[in-house]
Amino acid sequence: MISLEALKNKDLYTMEDLCEIMKYLRVGCPWDKEQTHESIRTCFIEEVYEVCDAIDKKDPDLMCEELGDVLLQVVFHAQMAEEDGEFTLADSVDGICRKLIIRHPHVFGDVKADTSGQVLYNWDKIKAETKGQKSVADTVRDVPKALPGLMRAQKIAKRAAKGESYELESRELTKESLGEELFKLCSAAQRAGIDAEEALGGYCEHFIAEFE
Secondary structure: OOOHHHHHOOOOOOHHHHHHHHHHHHHHOHHHHHOOOOOOHHHHHHHHHHHHHHHHOOOHHHHHHHHHHHHHHHHHHHHHHHHOOOOOHHHHHHHHHHHHHHOOHHHHOOOOOOOHHHHHHHHHHHHHHHOOOOOHHHHHHOOOOOOOHHHHHHHHHHHHOOOOOOOOOOOOOOHHHHHHHHHHHHHHHHHHOOOHHHHHHHHHHHHHHHHO
16 A cells, blocks of 8 residues: 555545545544445435536536545445455446447447447447346336436336337427426425325336336
């Protein structure tokens, strides 16, 4: 490990330094030592939303700072996993590099893709093959439950719409009218004492079961 003195007196820190600092924190800081994947799960989510907020504000300095916070969360989880003998940060880096090469055959192979649509089509096809997904229902079931309710519901609807025998009902909507309808539903849920997020999550599970 890099010495504490060396870490305290650097002109420019690197990714390697961040990993070394995290190792010291896991040994020398009471709070950091107590953490688990589950205990800092919410922190990870919050940091990602703070990056999104910086993007919306078009603030590059804030975005730079918040991306560093997200990077800390990645290193934190990887360090805990390495301590448990599960995987290392290097394993995660290796995995994403291999995934990017496999899913971009138009860059790293002989496949032709001249439009973004072709790229996304190839990406989805390769993703399904590598994950062993043999049907649209498999891809629908694969949508993470941890996503915010509306985001998960829309992702499920998008994937379900790709099924040859299934077509989602559509109607003319604008962002404003849709926002109004969603707000009215949330207001109705509030008056009825119903958790709208929980209700939507429950219906998503019902929809997936019916779709399958």
